[in-house]
Amino acid sequence: MKVLWIFAHPERRSLNASLRDAGIRALDELGHEHRESDLYAMNWNPVVDRADFGLDPAARLLVGPDSEQAYLCGELSDDIRAEQEKIKWADTVVLQFPLWWAGPPAILKGWFDRVFVKGFAFGVSGDDGRTLRYGEGKLAGRRAMAVVSVGAREASLGPRGVNGDIGELLFPLHHGTLWYAGISAVPPLVVYGADRATGTEYVEYSTELTTRLASLDTTPPIPFRYQNHGDYDENLELKPDRAPGRAGLGVHLAP
């Protein structure tokens, strides 16, 4: 595998950083190549703005068209282009972050906001003229795994836990971002009770991470439905005979 490891934690002496180090060592031992984007260490700027696109300060900013034009003309800012090169190089992406306010830290959210521009990660059409997204697109064929630490215990992030099911909390990342751009996510590795983890628990999670990495290239991904493979109608609504009578995020999983 060629793995891009994106790390979004502010403290290099953290549980997360220790797990990252263990994961990188495991990749080396397994003979896989890796590159890293340590967003805090890079002082990554997560805020989309006109400077990204070389835009005249007086011009009205239209994020979609301006980002696409800058991408096509090679005029995106250097930091964005460097991340796009890493994604193009990689066949696998690891996204490691603490869950803050039920989602990724801003520094990671803004990595997608700035790097996944139109023309690069979406907004391309297939031979039949249909927009390629949700399972298809220029980044298709890649896979991703989130490694997420949470303060809460497992039950409270389960299917009926008060915090909401962790899989559905991550739907905007797994489905709305990665799958939208064609990238398949495997089930996440979730580190529960991270603030209270003992040394024994660290060893267990570290071992689990190593195991997950060893099988990552053959792990079945989350089976989201493809937009263009017949499940959705012309209004992009799920056809009535798929998951009949049901609603909610779960209907977008193929049986």
Added chain:
Amino acid sequence: MKVLWIFAHPERRSLNASLRDAGIRALDELGHEHRESDLYAMNWNPVVDRADFGLDPAARLLVGPDSEQAYLCGELSDDIRAEQEKIKWADTVVLQFPLWWAGPPAILKGWFDRVFVKGFAFGVSGDDGRTLRYGEGKLAGRRAMAVVSVGAREASLGPRGVNGDIGELLFPLHHGTLWYAGISAVPPLVVYGADRATGTEYVEYSTELTTRLASLDTTPPIPFRYQNHGDYDENLELKPDRAPGRAGLGVHLAP
């Protein structure tokens, strides 16, 4: 009402900015007070880091405890304290943003990451020792409304739309953030097909926004369940006789 209007769009000549201006005018005409946090205009920093907490650069950062201590000692950075003062002043919050990658732009996500610190927005206990969250806490009694522009059309963000139901995509904001901190969200105003909006559609959305603002203080909020009012067991799982046999984010809505 005392309304804090948080605006997270990079272009002041945008559809979003025009709607914001219309909304502010409507609040004035209705006799309500308002304050603003125009995050791009403020050059808001969305990245949690040790500088927020006046921490020794050599010290190991533990975000939860360090943010709580800095809050309690009045040592949070000035920009964070200014936003906390606005929230304390307000009884109502409007959150206006374009939906990027199925969530708020990084600049807004990081407003919560940095401003909603432990001790201020969560991590407080009631008289009975139970942690106050999901409907209770120091910020309880406030209400919020999201005003969200999306590029997609309405059907594709409906209960069976390919993008996922907009209400469930916003669950991390409405439930995992606002309700967690005790703040009730009313249903969002969603501006569909924003990139293609005509002048007529602008007028319609502007009118709808004015109407929504006029009734905001009496609009029934999204009826999320309270954590501590008997619906959840000691593991914070929904009791079996509530929404029996069901799972998914929808179970956290009271009937």
